[in-house]
Amino acid sequence: MPPKTLYDKIWDAHLVHEAEDGTSLLYIDRHLVHEVTSPQAFEGLRMAGRPVRHPEKTIAVPDHNVPTDPTRIQGIKDEQSRIQVEALRKNAADFGIEMYDVDDVRQGIVHIIGPEQGWTQPGMTIVCGDSHTATHGAFGALAHGIGTSEVEHVLATQTLIQSKSKNMLVKVDGELPPGVTAKDITLTIIGRTGTAGGTGHVIEYAGSAIEALSMEGRMTVCNMAIEGGARAGLIAPDDKTFEYLKGRPHAPKGAAWEAAVAYWKSMRSDEGAHYDKVIEIDAAEITPVVTWGTSPEDVLPITAEVPAPESFEGGKADAARRALEYMGLEPGQKLSDVEIDTVFIGSCTNGRIEDLREVARVMEGRRVKDGLRAMIVPGSGLVRAQAEEEGIAQKLQEAGFEWRMAGCSMCLGMNPDQLSPGERCASTSNRNFEGRQGYKGRTHLMSPAMAAAAAVTGRLTDVREMMGDGVPG
């Protein structure tokens, strides 16, 4: 048998039917639904009189539009948001789906709670009506976002009609320099390949720098596979993966655990497997980066200057011109001179406990600059509770951060957490699109450590200047 990639293996193990033209029916092991992209799918089922084929393979959680203000327990003020959350509640109850409601400590961003509950496991196929489903790929699961029609299709049939993507390998070898984190890796890759670089492919991230990452770091890397245009991102599972999963509520137990681990160990690419595209990156050359424009590919080291639109070719020159105007930046301006108004720490990219620890390390003995709005939105109620238990929450609040309830929050600004026109944000989220965090809001993407450094100085800042005990490694 020819050697297979990890993607090939998961694909083959889930193939229900393949037509002559390659159109395939793929079995879906796990499905996550949230309030924004599922109401129309459930409505479709009702209209057709179709049941959910396997309610036990789906979980529901409200995350996108829920307020992160602690008073949310008394009810969501925004009527439309409230209706969506109520619809999710009703749909979950009517169709027998487990739901982590707003008042449940397990509630959180769908891509944070899947792994947290041990719901996400190696070798699985996982879908959700959200593009950042790629996050679950950190466990060696084939995970990707789907539209609402496909949500309905999975609910009704537990399968998805797919055609196979190509294999792409992104290999990051070597040791990361101090101050450089998983977020810098993933942004650097997108800066290199572009937002369409992965189109038509599933990316497997490999190499010693990827292996050295914690599970949280690996989730950050896979999370942004979609920003690189890929259908999914994958990392082969290893002992760290198994260690992370062991004992979690939905993880296999006893003899089933042993059998699962044996299977999971086979979930890695064979020697000599074929990749249609290979990108190699030297970890030692990666630096702390920020975005300057309105596309996640607009990435530069924090030490760089705002580029001139003329330095780009074709349509990108026009795009850069538009981006600089939107962002209120001038070519040649030093990125480290750009002043900010807001700091947002959270999202499915960087809302996990390790991210909050990283922020706490940088903030040790430092304060949020006066006049700045700085917000921490833990990715789940459990992350929030853990940070409180570790004493991080108290320290960060004393340093000047707002301490919020879990949700997607300002990553997409569907809830009240938004930027005002012209406001500039140092953000640990994943998209810097026009209007993403609020109408005419300006977003600079970066790592939690870099966002913390910006909170201290009030401008985009090289976290390495704060070297010493506080440097995350």
Add this chain to the structure above:
Amino acid sequence: MEKFQKFTGVAAPLPMMNVDTDMIIPKQFLKTIKRTGLGVNLFDEMRYDREGNEIPDFVLNQPAYREAEILVAGDNFGCGSSREHAPWAIKDFGIRCIIAPSFADIFHNNCFKNGILPIALPQAQVDVLMREADKGANARMTVDLENQTITTADGETFPFEIDAFKKHCLLEGLDDIGLTMEKARAIEAFESRAAAERPWM
């Protein structure tokens, strides 16, 4: 779903790359629990000012393009989120075909589920069609899915590629779920096999 039939319509030029789903339909319109009525908010932040007045320069506000049925755009169209509200808004506005050098994966899939035809052509050909679209309401194009061609008002024809299964579904207006349910036996067989091989899943 409605069958996708050959049609001739006005093509609107949107010469931007990386048109993302936040531009197509901003988040404040994702709070609906319906699929319809989003057309009025298509490209909302480019189309209206803060007071809700039309921005006259924006292509879909220009008299020639208010009834556009085709959109010609730049590379990586539809990048960003999985929100199907994007194709819902496009369809609701009346656009049935998008021509661009490339499309983001999830958006591309979502189009087919809603009777919209996304056509990827080489940049040079998109450039020609963009110039055609620039001519306004007189430059109508004919989209023929059956024969896989786009024909300009001057009679210049551009063939395009499309996945055979997706073409079939669009032409026949087929419901994916219904099609898959015909394979119920294969799904059941898979489930019993998987339960034996990977019982913990």
